[in-house]
């Protein structure tokens with residue numbers, strides 16, 4: 500009788516373990532999938548934010564902007580983003596330049 | 606007595622009148638004369654000049670300044686200083702910035718502010734903002750019954766008056782993009798406090814909306830035929846006729862009401878033998894003007910013996926120009 504009990508107990512421990520592994524796997528899959536989704540959304544958010552910066556302050560990068568006078572009044576709220584944004588844009592430019600250098604266009 | 610009241614109620618004026626045309630045609634003289642004629646008919650009138658050469662002060666024989674000052678009874682004047690207005694604008698932005706971000710960041714982007722401040726559109730925008738401020742805060746019966754704008758040479762003026770339309774669509778697209786970014790921040794920021802902060806009431810959307818509403822308001826003023834009219838001053842010569850035609854079309858395209866034309870410096874018929882060849886040519890051009898702009902009110906102002914200087918001289922053209930409203 501006691502042997503039966505131990506067998507049952509062993510079985511339930513096994514199932515419990517299996518279930519927890521399954522749950523873990525489930526959350527792992529969900530987590531990865533969701534994280535990727537969230538990461539994609541975040542990247543899109545930052546890209547959109549950069550587009551707004553470009554429309555407002557393109558003239559700081561040498562793009563002519565006839566509205567730059569009025570764009571200035573948004574500057575107090577976006578000043579903190581300004582330096583990182585310019586760095587990002589510069590990086591993007593240098594990446595493009597590097598790629599272009601690999602293929603000899605001349 | 607009955608006649609008296611009738612004459613008073615017959616005084617026609619609109620809140621905002623613009624005078625435009627090529628440099629040297631007599632815009633400043635005509636704007637001053639028109640403003641003077643309104644003031645003499647008990648209409649509280651402000652004359653606004655944007656000419657950095659201070660020609661309004663010369664013509665009135667009185668120094669005007671960047672603040673409203675009194676010229677005569679019911680007659681005030683102001684000479685907008687575009688540089689000063691732009692400076693005020695930038696200073697207020699810098700003050701606001703210092704209250705929001707650290708001085709280090711302010712210092713880092715100072716150079717960029719200079720770029721925008723000295724950009725080609727800056728002075729026009731500063732003048733335009735001052736126009737709208739005067740119209741909104743002091744015009745339409747608030748402090749003045751009528752405001753008369755003596756605007757800069759044609760090309761600039763037209764660009765100025767087309768600003769609300771161009772800027773309107775620029776702002777719309779900015780607001781849309783910013784809103785998109787904010788809602789993406791909201792979605793992506795569930796476990797990210799920095800993103801969450803960005804998703805709350807966005808001051809950028811707020812101030813973009815404020816600016817858009819101001820443009821819409823100025824556009825409403827400028828396109829309302831009962832509130833605003835634009836008069837062109839030209840001389841009876843060939844080139845001004847072509848230019849005026851183009852300018853009239855452009856204003857109509859932007860929906861700005863054109864009140865009529867003022868042909869200035871018309872040589873009187875009895876000017877003498879010396880002027881006869883000029884008189885003949887002038888007659889031809891006047892004919893062309895009357896045909897080309899047949900649907901418009903046209904006033905002719907005679908060439909005076911001397912330059913227009915002082916209120917007495919201004920008064921001589923005032924009666925003629927005052928007629929353009931009747």
Ligand SMILES: Nc1ncnc2c1ncn2[C@@H]1O[C@H](COP(=O)(O)OP(=O)(O)O)[C@@H](O)[C@H]1O
Pocket residue numbers: 626627628629630631632633634635660869870871906907908909910911912913914
């Ligand atoms: N009808 C006129 N008769 C004589 N001189 C005039 C007349 N209209 C303008 N003037 C003179 O011509 C010059 C230019 O006029 P102004 O009104 O300053 O032109 P604008 O503002 O278009 O440049 C001024 O010296 C002014 O006194």
Ligand SMILES: [Mg+2]
Pocket residue numbers: 629632633634656660
């Ligand atoms: Mg002038």
